[in-house]
Amino acid sequence: MWVAYDDRVKAAVFSALGEPNRLHIVDLLRTNSFAVGEIAETVGIRQPQVSKHLKVLAESGIVSVEPRARQRIYHLQAEPFDQIARWVDSFERLWESRLDSLAGYLQTNETEEGQS
Amino acid sequence: VISELLGKKELHFERLYAAPVDAVWRAWTEADRLRAWWGPDKTTVADCEIDLHLGGRLYVVTVASEAMGKYRGTRWPMEGTFTRIDELQRLTYDARSWTEGSEATETIHHTNDLTLTDNGETTSLTLHVAITEIGPGLKAKLAVFGMRWGYKSQLAALKKHLSGPA
Numbered sequence: 001m002w003v004a005y006d007d008r009v010k011a012a013v014f015s016a017l018g019e020p021n022r023l024h025i026v027d028l029l030r031t032n033s034f035a036v037g038e039i040a041e042t043v044g045i046r047q048p049q050v051s052k053h054l055k056v057l058a059e060s061g062i063v064s065v066e067p068r069a070r071q072r073i074y075h076l077q078a079e080p081f082d083q084i085a086r087w088v089d090s091f092e093r094l095w096e097s098r099l100d101s102l103a104g105y106l107q108t109n110e111t112e113e114g115q116s
Numbered sequence: 117v118i119s120e121l122l123g124k125k126e127l128h129f130e131r132l133y134a135a136p137v138d139a140v141w142r143a144w145t146e147a148d149r150l151r152a153w154w155g156p157d158k159t160t161v162a163d164c165e166i167d168l169h170l171g172g173r174l175y176v177v178t179v180a181s182e183a184m185g186k187y188r189g190t191r192w193p194m195e196g197t198f199t200r201i202d203e204l205q206r207l208t209y210d211a212r213s214w215t216e217g218s219e220a221t222e223t224i225h226h227t228n229d230l231t232l233t234d235n236g237e238t239t240s241l242t243l244h245v246a247i248t249e250i251g252p253g254l255k256a257k258l259a260v261f262g263m264r265w266g267y268k269s270q271l272a273a274l275k276k277h278l279s280g281p282a
Binding site for chain 1: 125127129131133134135139140143149152153154155156157213222224226241243245247250
């Protein structure tokens with residue numbers, strides 16, 4: 001069936017992305033890496049709030065932080081999204097396999113019904 | 117910009133089966149027949165209920181067999197409601213699939229649209245699955261993310277199956 005992946009990672013990622021401001025921050029970080037101040041300005045929420053959201057995102061592995069001069073630059077990490085993509089992908093493979101299985105069943109069934 | 121993240125993950129499948137349309141229809145709509153192929157490999161169907169009328173329930177529980185190693189015994193239920201039934205032609209149902217015990221994080225909500233075309237000796241099947249929501253109420257945002265991060269549809273298999281004798 002579909003792939004399993006680490007429950008803690010998954011729960012943390014879903015939880016982190018379940019908040020509209022955090023999703024907005026993630027969306028912004030898809031375009032480039034930014035410092036806290038730049039994120040606050042673009043997203044339109046106060047810097048202390050942005051810092052709290054970034055902390056949650058960092059804890060769930062969605063963003064990483066890089067100290068640069070006196071700033072902290074935030075980058076989006078691909079891995080959590082890749083994991084979820086693999087999970088959803090496995091749902092697609094399941095259907096491929098299931099429809100192939102139907103072909104086998106129909107062939108067997110036709111033969112049996114033809115003989116009876 | 118956020119709205120770009122909203123949307124559905126669409127899966128589309130096409131097959132040509134060397135069987136008459138009523139055989140394919142019955143394989144989808146009669147519990148005893150569906151059990152025989154719903155699989156896939158290395159799984160068994162532990163439970164299957166089909167109440168074939170509008171608003172009726174479709175419930176299938178697939179269980180991992182010994183051959184699946186560390187997954188053995190894992191149960192994957194799917195529960196759906198029929199939203200359209202045109203006998204021998206079209207079947208639609210809204211459903212959710214999950215891993216038993218991890219329902220909160222491993223649930224996929226999906227709509228399913230099955231169309232059969234009677235070609236006499238053969239039957240063409242198209243199945244359209246739209247993933248509408250995943251995990252705890254994230255309306256397919258992550259599925260769309262997945263596409264952006266290198267999601268690849270696997271329609272290559274399609275050609276192979278359509279060109280083959282089913």
